[in-house]
Amino acid sequence: MEPVIEMRSISKVFPRVVANDKINISVAPGEIHALLGENGAGKSTLMNVLYGLYQPTEGDIYIHGKKAEITNPNAAIAMGIGMVHQHFMLIPPMTVAENIVLGHEPRKFGFLDLSRAVERVEEISRRYGLQVDPRAKVENISVGMQQRTEILKALYRGAEILILDEPTAVLTPQEITELFEIMRNLIKEGKSIIFITHKLKEIMAVSDRVTVIRRGRVVDTVRTRDTNPQDLAAKMVGRQVSLQINKQIGVPGEKIMELIDLYALSNRKLPALRGVSLEIRRGEIVGLAGVDGNGQSELVEVIAGLRKAQSGKVMMLGRDITNYTPRKVISCGISHIPEDRQARGLVLDFNIEENMILETYYQDGFANGLILNHKQIEQHARRLIREFDIRPTDEKAFARSLSGGNQQKVIIAREVDGDPELLIAAQPTRGLDVGAIEFVHKRIVGQRDRGKAVLLVSLDLDEIMALSDRIAVIYEGRIVGAVSASEATEEMLGLMMAGAAG
Amino acid sequence: MVSLKPNSRKILELAGVPALAIVLGLVVGAIAMVWMGYSPVQGYRGLFAGIFGDSFSFGETIRSMTPLIYTGLAVAFAFKTGLFNIGVEGQFVLGMLAGALVGAALPGLPWLIHVMLAIGAGALAGACWAAIPGLLKGKFGVHEVITTIMLNYVSLILVNFLIRNYFRVTAQEATANVAPSADLTIVALKHLTGGARVHWGILIALLFMVAIAFILYRTTLGYEVRAVGFNPMAAQYGGINVTKNIVLAMLISGAVAGAGGAVEILGVFGRMAVSPVLPGVGFDGIAVALIGNNNPFGVLFGAFLFGALKTGAIQMQYQTQVPYAIIRVVIAGIVFFVATKEMVRWLLRLKRREA
Ligand SMILES: Nc1ncnc2c1ncn2[C@@H]1O[C@H](COP(=O)(O)OP(=O)(O)OP(=O)(O)O)[C@@H](O)[C@H]1O
Ligand SMILES: [Mg+2]
Numbered sequence: 001m002e003p004v005i006e007m008r009s010i011s012k013v014f015p016r017v018v019a020n021d022k023i024n025i026s027v028a029p030g031e032i033h034a035l036l037g038e039n040g041a042g043k044s045t046l047m048n049v050l051y052g053l054y055q056p057t058e059g060d061i062y063i064h065g066k067k068a069e070i071t072n073p074n075a076a077i078a079m080g081i082g083m084v085h086q087h088f089m090l091i092p093p094m095t096v097a098e099n100i101v102l103g104h105e106p107r108k109f110g111f112l113d114l115s116r117a118v119e120r121v122e123e124i125s126r127r128y129g130l131q132v133d134p135r136a137k138v139e140n141i142s143v144g145m146q147q148r149t150e151i152l153k154a155l156y157r158g159a160e161i162l163i164l165d166e167p168t169a170v171l172t173p174q175e176i177t178e179l180f181e182i183m184r185n186l187i188k189e190g191k192s193i194i195f196i197t198h199k200l201k202e203i204m205a206v207s208d209r210v211t212v213i214r215r216g217r218v219v220d221t222v223r224t225r226d227t228n229p230q231d232l233a234a235k236m237v238g239r240q241v242s243l244q245i246n247k248q249i250g251v252p253g254e255k256i257m258e259l260i261d262l263y264a265l266s267n268r269k270l271p272a273l274r275g276v277s278l279e280i281r282r283g284e285i286v287g288l289a290g291v292d293g294n295g296q297s298e299l300v301e302v303i304a305g306l307r308k309a310q311s312g313k314v315m316m317l318g319r320d321i322t323n324y325t326p327r328k329v330i331s332c333g334i335s336h337i338p339e340d341r342q343a344r345g346l347v348l349d350f351n352i353e354e355n356m357i358l359e360t361y362y363q364d365g366f367a368n369g370l371i372l373n374h375k376q377i378e379q380h381a382r383r384l385i386r387e388f389d390i391r392p393t394d395e396k397a398f399a400r401s402l403s404g405g406n407q408q409k410v411i412i413a414r415e416v417d418g419d420p421e422l423l424i425a426a427q428p429t430r431g432l433d434v435g436a437i438e439f440v441h442k443r444i445v446g447q448r449d450r451g452k453a454v455l456l457v458s459l460d461l462d463e464i465m466a467l468s469d470r471i472a473v474i475y476e477g478r479i480v481g482a483v484s485a486s487e488a489t490e491e492m493l494g495l496m497m498a499g500a501a502g
Numbered sequence: 503m504v505s506l507k508p509n510s511r512k513i514l515e516l517a518g519v520p521a522l523a524i525v526l527g528l529v530v531g532a533i534a535m536v537w538m539g540y541s542p543v544q545g546y547r548g549l550f551a552g553i554f555g556d557s558f559s560f561g562e563t564i565r566s567m568t569p570l571i572y573t574g575l576a577v578a579f580a581f582k583t584g585l586f587n588i589g590v591e592g593q594f595v596l597g598m599l600a601g602a603l604v605g606a607a608l609p610g611l612p613w614l615i616h617v618m619l620a621i622g623a624g625a626l627a628g629a630c631w632a633a634i635p636g637l638l639k640g641k642f643g644v645h646e647v648i649t650t651i652m653l654n655y656v657s658l659i660l661v662n663f664l665i666r667n668y669f670r671v672t673a674q675e676a677t678a679n680v681a682p683s684a685d686l687t688i689v690a691l692k693h694l695t696g697g698a699r700v701h702w703g704i705l706i707a708l709l710f711m712v713a714i715a716f717i718l719y720r721t722t723l724g725y726e727v728r729a730v731g732f733n734p735m736a737a738q739y740g741g742i743n744v745t746k747n748i749v750l751a752m753l754i755s756g757a758v759a760g761a762g763g764a765v766e767i768l769g770v771f772g773r774m775a776v777s778p779v780l781p782g783v784g785f786d787g788i789a790v791a792l793i794g795n796n797n798p799f800g801v802l803f804g805a806f807l808f809g810a811l812k813t814g815a816i817q818m819q820y821q822t823q824v825p826y827a828i829i830r831v832v833i834a835g836i837v838f839f840v841a842t843k844e845m846v847r848w849l850l851r852l853k854r855r856e857a
Binding site for chain 2: 306325326327329336338343344345346347348354358359361362367370371374
């Protein structure tokens, strides 16, 4: 059958990097074609070329066998290509509905017909089972809902070929299952999907074929049913990867942090935390499980000093640190990998070395009094780049130019490097490739083994179950139960996450 | 991933956009001249002569670019924190008054000390004036564009009121003359340039430029300011006090503008007179910063461009009768094309593709 899309010998060269090197890929009608590759392998770049955001340095694109000039995203949309980006491209002060219809608004007398827009959005959101609140402002909704908004945006524009760049990274397991259902439905209607993910399980579950990319080149294209996760991981990284976490049973020690009956409001001034109590001990990884939007983000922000607690206490090593400023919290030995790397974790217009000192720039070594010590700053960054395998290895590269996974690695390097008493890791492996996940998990377990404490917040139940010593479940702003990880089962956690008392 | 040589394209784009904008601005001016019945060739010849023609013209070009360096730096610095300080105009005016008063008082002080005191007073006045919008923004989130615009007009009325009621001498509506011990004139250069009003202010401006660049890129303060400007959420996360930095950036910005005002009095006017209108250099500073891409060294270039066009225009009008206002059209064109950078980039890219 004639492919819907054929990219022939596509190369894309950035000033310092060859991101794509003579890539050939074709997508059949009705196919889910997975793209797999390490962080920085060039997947997003290739898709941005297809979507008209980048012009290829060489190579041609054929759509339905005809050579296509895709000079900008509008041209791509007109050819039926829709893309959901790895990093959201939504306008925060506008509502969900406004964002979805943007550029293709329903009009009445030449003006935006908002109620019709809301209707249309509700209609497609029902049809595909993607739940959003069309009237909510994007700045006030959870990351998960933002992702669903992005997917709806592409569907609203009538995409025939849908590019999903790591859509599952921010979704809950339940939502992922639903998304797969949607994807299968779309395929039945004859649409085609290019699906990027780092989760081999997902590739096995939903794709028809996989193309593996390594350092800008295609390694292989295989039929999913002819392969297996071990094989794929090896192809992608070029070595055997351990997909299992090896860790000893932890020995919890003294209490490091205690949260007592915390209350706090969400961005929309609604109660988000309604009496959270929790303790975290030395030598312990506490996993916080829960469906997105049940107060996880707010809890982390309250501890980090980024959100005011209305009442209750945050105790760190016996000291009351409730509503401390972020700097004071940090100086108590608390480190925080934020859930949203681009909004909070990085200054995208700073280069890597500047981002590496975001919390420590004023301290001895990096500054002598008021004057920055560039030599030290540079060496510090070089060491972390080496240790955490950040690519490219250029400490002067802007954070903005890094691939999603490498941006995440910059944050992790910075936060783990200070050897904090308590590491709060919110979605720490979001967007990382299997090799990098293996590495990060080792570091997190390493923290524990050195007698430090870790609070792991993740929507990925597998990750929670594999890493944690104890699992606490949050539901509607309360901890509804905590169980030892060895006793926890997926069903049991699932029930607790849905509100059934544990 | 093969490494390539460092990119020359970025440099091309940084310099290319303003350069192309200047050409396009001049084209727009030429069209306006033709439309009004003048010869653009003659007009621009007059303009050029007015800029570089003789030592006097060049001296005057330097003179007129001097205050623009201060105001351009002030706008650029605030902008690095994400603040749009439209109030540079008012801060400049307050600096003028403070400079004039301190420059006239205390005669007989050693020159350097008196000059530093007078400029310091100007900086202080500008900083105090900028503190108002800074605090309003930092504490209450009132948008600085609104407050600074309004304060510009307040500053004009306030300064005129103060001069009329407290600081005037004799029958004239102006302050006392600046004492010789605070005069910034460079006598030798004045003779050399046939009476052009070049003064020490240009060198002080260069010092300010280096200082601002140093603060921005070499100090913890500059690091904070830039972090807040690029991403306040991440800055807050990193433990940086966003409110403090907003106020501080406003103070520094106002201080630079105020110093510029004082320098202008000490170097050019010698006293401060009641004026019906704002001097306008603060507003030009916005455009200067824009052309300079908010980079301190870019500001120097932008100030030179503006200073040159403004001085050259006088000569142009004198020699060729092409009205001065044409230069405003050229300037507006340049600002327009720099502001629509994306469009200019696009043109650059089209050109590359054809090549
Ligand atoms: N705009 C850009 N300027 C310079 N380099 C870039 C730019 N965009 C991407 N790169 C570089 O190109 C390479 C490929 O990046 P890309 O984002 O395509 O990776 P990816 O496969 O999507 O990785 P990830 O899984 O981490 O998202 C990286 O080395 C990246 O640093
Ligand atoms: Mg990517």
